[in-house]
Amino acid sequence: MPERTVPFFGGLVSRPTTLMEVCGTHTVSIFRNGIRSLLPKELTLLSGPGCPVCVTDQSEIDAALSLASLSGVTVTTFGDLLRVPGRDGSLLDARGRGADVRIVTSASQALETALREPEQQVVFLAPGFETTAPSTAAVVLEAAEKKATNFSVLSLHKLVPPVLRVLAADPELAVDGLLLPGHVSVILGEAPYSFLPERYGIACVIAGFEAEEILFGLTELLRQIHTNRPTVRSLYGKAVRPGGNVRARELMERVFLPVDAPWRGLGVIPSSGLALRKEFRPWDATQRFPLPTIPAQEETGCRCGDILTGKLTPPECPLFDNPCTPASPVGPCMVSSEGSCAAHYRYALRGTP
Amino acid sequence: MSRLTLGHGSGGRLTQQLVHRIAGCFPLSGHDMEDCAIAPDGSGATMDGFTVTPRFFSGGNLGKLAVCGAANDLAVRGIRPEQLLLSVIAEEGFDEEELLEHFRSAGAVCGALEMRLVGGDTKVVPRGAVDGLFLSACALGREEPRREEQLGAARLQPGDTLLLTGPAGRHGATIAAARYELNVPGLASDCAALWPLLAPLLSLPGLRAMRDCTRGGVGTVLCEWAESRHLGISVEERTFPADPGVVSVADLLGLDPLYLACEGTAVVAVAPGDAAEALRLLRSHPLGTEAAAIGIVTENHPNLVSLTTHIGGRRLVDMPVGELLPRIC
Amino acid sequence: MCLAIPHRIVAITDERTCRARAGTAEVLVRTDLLSSVQIGDSILVHAGFAIEKLQEEDGRELESLWEEIRALEATLSPEPVSDFTDISPGMSDGSERMNHA
Numbered sequence: 163m164p165e166r167t168v169p170f171f172g173g174l175v176s177r178p179t180t181l182m183e184v185c186g187t188h189t190v191s192i193f194r195n196g197i198r199s200l201l202p203k204e205l206t207l208l209s210g211p212g213c214p215v216c217v218t219d220q221s222e223i224d225a226a227l228s229l230a231s232l233s234g235v236t237v238t239t240f241g242d243l244l245r246v247p248g249r250d251g252s253l254l255d256a257r258g259r260g261a262d263v264r265i266v267t268s269a270s271q272a273l274e275t276a277l278r279e280p281e282q283q284v285v286f287l288a289p290g291f292e293t294t295a296p297s298t299a300a301v302v303l304e305a306a307e308k309k310a311t312n313f314s315v316l317s318l319h320k321l322v323p324p325v326l327r328v329l330a331a332d333p334e335l336a337v338d339g340l341l342l343p344g345h346v347s348v349i350l351g352e353a354p355y356s357f358l359p360e361r362y363g364i365a366c367v368i369a370g371f372e373a374e375e376i377l378f379g380l381t382e383l384l385r386q387i388h389t390n391r392p393t394v395r396s397l398y399g400k401a402v403r404p405g406g407n408v409r410a411r412e413l414m415e416r417v418f419l420p421v422d423a424p425w426r427g428l429g430v431i432p433s434s435g436l437a438l439r440k441e442f443r444p445w446d447a448t449q450r451f452p453l454p455t456i457p458a459q460e461e462t463g464c465r466c467g468d469i470l471t472g473k474l475t476p477p478e479c480p481l482f483d484n485p486c487t488p489a490s491p492v493g494p495c496m497v498s499s500e501g502s503c504a505a506h507y508r509y510a511l512r513g514t515p
Numbered sequence: 516m517s518r519l520t521l522g523h524g525s526g527g528r529l530t531q532q533l534v535h536r537i538a539g540c541f542p543l544s545g546h547d548m549e550d551c552a553i554a555p556d557g558s559g560a561t562m563d564g565f566t567v568t569p570r571f572f573s574g575g576n577l578g579k580l581a582v583c584g585a586a587n588d589l590a591v592r593g594i595r596p597e598q599l600l601l602s603v604i605a606e607e608g609f610d611e612e613e614l615l616e617h618f619r620s621a622g623a624v625c626g627a628l629e630m631r632l633v634g635g636d637t638k639v640v641p642r643g644a645v646d647g648l649f650l651s652a653c654a655l656g657r658e659e660p661r662r663e664e665q666l667g668a669a670r671l672q673p674g675d676t677l678l679l680t681g682p683a684g685r686h687g688a689t690i691a692a693a694r695y696e697l698n699v700p701g702l703a704s705d706c707a708a709l710w711p712l713l714a715p716l717l718s719l720p721g722l723r724a725m726r727d728c729t730r731g732g733v734g735t736v737l738c739e740w741a742e743s744r745h746l747g748i749s750v751e752e753r754t755f756p757a758d759p760g761v762v763s764v765a766d767l768l769g770l771d772p773l774y775l776a777c778e779g780t781a782v783v784a785v786a787p788g789d790a791a792e793a794l795r796l797l798r799s800h801p802l803g804t805e806a807a808a809i810g811i812v813t814e815n816h817p818n819l820v821s822l823t824t825h826i827g828g829r830r831l832v833d834m835p836v837g838e839l840l841p842r843i844c
Numbered sequence: 845m846c847l848a849i850p851h852r853i854v855a856i857t858d859e860r861t862c863r864a865r866a867g868t869a870e871v872l873v874r875t876d877l878l879s880s881v882q883i884g885d886s887i888l889v890h891a892g893f894a895i896e897k898l899q900e901e902d903g904r905e906l907e908s909l910w911e912e913i914r915a916l917e918a919t920l921s922p923e924p925v926s927d928f929t930d931i932s933p934g935m936s937d938g939s940e941r942m943n944h945a
């Protein structure tokens with residue numbers, strides 16, 4: 163395989179080129195497979211805002227924490243959300259203080275928990291992009307059908323095209339090509355990305371997640387850049403239909419309404435989040451529980467926005483290392499081990515327990 | 516105000532830091548702080564506490580886990596486990612038959628090792644004070660053969676070959692599968708006593724160090740070795756023995772097999788001249804049929820563990836921070 | 845951004861669930877998001893839900909892309925690719941590369 167990998171990039175990178183992978187799963191796979199070590203020096207790969215968990219805002223975690231502190235409330239969510247910091251620590255910390263916080267691997271397990279334990283108010287914290295939102299929608303519909311009065315959802319869902327619009331419109335963003343998230347595209351199809359090449363001249367590839375698929379996607383991006391013909395091309399044809407998954411989108415639209423949403427490190431982005439529609443109020447945790455009005459955005463000083471767009475390197479952030487560390491992250495780039503700041507941190511400071 | 520989290524007990528970086536802070540409370544403490552202490556006369560002692568949910572899992576139960584865990588901490592230092600003390604903390608209302616079931620399993624392991632139960636302690640605490648059953652096992656033994664220089668990370672040399680005695684992560688994957696309701700036929704914990712597998716290696720002059728990869732998995736052991744000797748370690752992904760069940764669970768839950776716990780799998784460092792013989796000895800034992808050479812100790816990149824991936828890329832293997840959580844993304 | 849794993853359906857449990865296998869693991873998967881499923885279908889599963897049916901790949905499109913790239917490369921002067929020495933996961937500025945012998 164390596165023999166085949168090298169010529170992939172051989173002549174295609176003739177000038178400094180910057181590509182960004184938008185999606186956290188790509189980031190993880192690139193990391194796991196050591197793909198960066200195979201890239202020529204002229205090629206820079208940035209990690210974009212592709213992690214729905216990492217971009218969950220502090221105010222949203224604070225809301226979750228206040229739910230978790232209510233007696234009789236069980237908070238259920240995906241494992242990765244447990245480490246994301248709010249103002250008073252993370253859900254993991256809350257669990258350490260005795261809150262009933264449980265990990266589920268599917269929205270349907272959250273509803274099952276509610277049906278099994280009718281005495282308990284079960285809240286499902288629902289993070290995720292378009293890939294995940296339809297499953298939450300399906301479970302809300304099921305809860306309505308089963309009249310589960312002790313189940314509700316705190317929607318933290320976010321949408322990808324709006325954040326890409328913000329990134330692309332940033333005049334300082336110097337990205338030649340985007341590796342687009344395959345799984346989001348499974349739901350959305352190809353159309354929502356067409357403004358990227360058309361308006362901004364950014365090359366786009368929808369790729370799968372195996373090492374070979376990613377290398378292939380990067381190569382196709384370089385080809386588009388080299389020939390100066392940016393477009394949206396899907397190399398993930400086994401899963402992505404050009405029109406996406408219509409049924410999943412319908413479910414999502416039936417249950418949710420786009421709303422302005424806060425992104426950690428990026429601020430509030432118009433119409434980039436999903437709230438439950440009025441008719442699903444009984445299952446909307448923000449309606450069922452008295453949630454404190456939490457300021458939409460906390461000034462943390464985190465510079466993730468600049469790091470995501472390649473304007474700063476992590477050590478240039480004033481908070482890097484003090485107080486922002488993987489064990490107590492301030493911003494999304496430090497939350498997961500694959501985030502740019504976390505990677506820099508471990509690399510620069512290893513070996514000092 | 517700082518509180519303990521489950522991450523502090525999961526064997527990675529947070530555990531390491533906590534142990535340092537604990538040791539700092541003692542005017543006198545061992546300088547290497549390995550899992551097992553060896554006295555100048557060659558006698559060794561270790562102790563370990565055990566809890567697991569669920570208490571019964573494919574390939575073992577809490578009782579078997581406790582004895583194997585303690586005995587293995589001795590075995591990897593070249594000490595034959597001979598005596599056992601067991602301390603039990605059980606919750607009021609705990610089923611006595613289940614309790615005995617754990618001890619029968621523990622007893623079977625002791626029988627095979629000719630290890631004698633010599634003492635212990637039993638407490639029953641009010642309902643809710645513990646979750647079911649906690650076991651602490653203390654194992655005692657004697658170096659066999661006696662050696663001038665103890666086995667351990669301190670002996671690692673650049674150029675040493677690293678062997679892994681079996682597929683990584685079988686215990687952790689088994690527990691994760693049970694916790695997150697995955698049905699994985701064929702997947703079982705590797706929970707086993709390592710002494711019979713490792714004892715034949717002890718006569719090799721080039722044997723440097725052995726470690727059972729419990730919490731934190733193979734990745735954590737490699738990181739600890741690299742850091743403790745300020746040497747680098749390079750491993751090759753494609754040489755790792757793999758278990759299909761572990762791979763499936765790791766894929767589904769977004770976990771890395773390198774960090775999943777093992778309870779009967781060890782990393783062995785040997786001088787290059789003895790590597791082939793060590794591998795032959797391991798493979799001739801039923802627990803080691805899949806043993807493989809996975810990497811080397813190197814002077815390059817001190818303190819860091821590098822992994823060459825199956826596509827020829829290189830990446831850093833770092834210690835996990837905190838509890839392993841399943842991911843959706 | 846979201847972990848999604850191919851599974852093969854081994855049984856249809858009810859109108860919104862099936863049993864499916866990924867590697868050697870067998871799990872319950874929700875099929876609400878698909879219009880119809882059958883035993884034997886290959887599906888992409890994310891967080892317990894099938895989000896799409898997978899088509900068997902015929903590889904033709906990839907093959908044609910390969911051709912394009914090869915043709916392109918043939919017109920370029922082969923340039924040796926720089927040293928592959930970076931094992932740092934998140935680094936993109938190349939400032940802290942390390943050497944492997």
Ligand code: SF4
Nearest residue numbers: 186213215216498844
């Ligand atoms: S970095 Fe972690 S939390 Fe963020 S997308 Fe990746 S796996 Fe998910």
Ligand code: SF4
Nearest residue numbers: 464465479486493503
């Ligand atoms: S170091 Fe922390 S605060 Fe600074 S940009 Fe990175 S994540 Fe944000």
